[in-house]
Amino acid sequence: MRAERFAAPGRAYGPLMTVISSGRTAPSPSAAARPARPFVGELRLGAFASHRRTVIPLGPLTLLAGGSGSGKTTALRGYEALARLAAGDPLEDVFPDPAAWVPERAGADAQGRRGFRLGCTVEGPAGPVSLDLAVQAEPVLRIVGERLADDRETLLTTALLDPRRPFVQAAWHTAGAVPVTRAPFPDDRLGTALLPLRVAGTTDGQLRVLAAAEQVVVALRSAFVCDPQPRRMRAAVPVGEGRLTSSCDNLAEVLHRTHSQCAQRHARLVATADSGCAGPVTGLTVERLEDGTVRAVTGRGPGRSTPIGRLGDGELRYLAFALVLLTGPHVLVVDPAAEVPSAMQALTVLADGLDRSLDARQAGELLALAASICADGHMRLLGTVGEATAAAVRGVAGTTVVDLAP
Template identity: 55%
Template sequence: MGASQPAGGAATLEDPRATGEDPGQDVRAPAVSALHLSAFRSLRARTVPLGPVTVITGPSGSGKSTIMEAYEALARLGQGNALGEVFGERTARPGSPSPYVPQGARPDRQGRRGFRLGCAVTGPAGPLRFDVAVQAEPELRVVGERLSRDPGETLLATALRDPARRSVTATRHVAGADRALRMPFPDDRLALPLLPLRVAGTTTEDRALLEAVEQVVVALRSVFACDPVPARMREPVAAQDGRLGGDCANLADVLRRTRAECATRHAALLAVVREGCAGPVTELRAEAAGSAGMAGSNLVRGVLERGGTLPVTPLEWLGEGELRFTALALVLLTGPGVLSVDTVYEVPAARQALTVLADGMDRGLDGRQTTELLALAGRMARRGHVRLLATAPAGGALARAAAQTEGVTLIDLGR
């Protein structure tokens, strides 16, 4: 389940789901259906159900961003990142208290403290649950993982048997008995993404285990955390690979690519932008920015064409709300071939559903823009294209729109 890039980009742009074609009701893409935060930051014993479109609302400090942070952390671990890459950057210095451990958690006799988080995953292999326990103090280590099938059948478990060794022991359930895998796994990252390298897949039990592992890993890796930053989107950018970053700073380069490679998708984006931007909009494109012979002559900027004799409007002239709206619409309409995500290319596109994480999604947007984006997310979710998990302040435009939109899972942490 590697993440090698395909040569070129046009093939990945022409995802049938982006054009509105139904990939088939019999295909169920792996998806995270719930987050389980047993003890993570300020949240304890919290289960967060997730639908195709989910909006989490609540007052400041209620845990909205913590839920998003937990999901993104699980996604990065599922991609094979080391614990230090995911959690170490938030620790000021070695030996200092970890911000991820609940403040009231007491250390054990060896002075160790940690946190636990997990998820439920649906898909072709059936309902699964994955949990991981992490020692955060005095150093980051995986204490244990558990992959189980409802109701309570453990498929794979790891445990830190000997604290003196930098490894964990893995056991799997085969023919009614638990069997230890010969080779240990490192204690600084998840064993789950590494398992296909250790299991041959020659028996029925092997294949069932690998299918379950693939379902969880694909669901976790199919995540794109998005927070458009208008200040970064106003500057011309180099024409490169046309893969959108999480801050959407290279929006103009992506517009250059989508307009050239996927007319259907670009037309859909243009139709949405017309609804969310003030004034007439006849085209959305990129143009060269910089003079020939200059070092930055490969720079591009985005522009709106207004039609008739009206001059074009550079995107940098738009307000923050219009810029964020345009970027979020592009994210919801595109897929792994355009977004900068760790894509599982060997899994068919119809068996992948990208989950967009948008913390504070309605920041800077008005009610009309928010309603349009939520409706767009619903349409794309019904086609199996994307799932959306967004947060919004209590009483804000997104929370109000979610309460009135059919098919949206609304979670109010203030209740």
């Protein structure tokens, strides 16, 4: 994900940064209470795979629970899709198998068209801003409708007027000599992400549109999909830039970096590992092998150590999630908005099967850590868990459990 996909150099996030620094948008009695860091407060799956009219409220730490087939993983995929579109990814890359996201019983219209709908609401300095998408999956994948609105009015709409052309007609609020501006947008890109390139920002109306669009883009694109794969985490790895991948297969390389550069956080990681791993953990270090690669080693006390590859699957997943929570975006393969200071962004970690392979003690320790980290507003977590874990944390302060019905 790269910023230049949707934002012109030196031009991006001007209205949003003005809103953040001033603490206000257009006059509003509630502006002072608005959060400084944009975040997704609600995910909507109007017609998306197994979901129909599903609305999911998102807190700092949100856990999706429900039986098999309830759509927990699908909900995470919906959030991830919005994040990738906000980062400028083309529609075909985000949905390589678009028919898979069309509700099974959804029939085609007279032209043979079927599709799906999803959206979200982003809270932030510009107030609540909603984004809703209608995507045609068959016969041709394209965005056929998009709506961006704040708490007062619609700011952007797009509509497919000519199915023979790869464009939609976009109309956005101007509030100048011309109240609405119209222009064609490509039908394979998120129009909201294109607005910073198209809107001059010379009227109050244009500034409102830009601030709303930029708030949505900043919140959505700052997401990290974390899916630790224990079988890939056990091998020695080359030393690179030290940024953790989604599968956490370069865990040893990242521990090499945190051990040398982030002493305080690394010490907390060791303490967290000691709480969740079998046997004592007194250190997390790496050793360089003859071929130049490094492998991670857990200290077990004076003169004792264990290669990390000997840890169980649950221990490795626990350690990987703890590392993500304790380090943040600078040690993850994620590309948040570089033009907006990190203190004004909230990273959202998407974790499918957060408690997979973890025992009850490990799950409890990990969720307690997540609640503590997410409480300060710099990080948020949306994960799926089993029913036992959900029952154990239901009602715990700082944790939102959302039950999805199959």
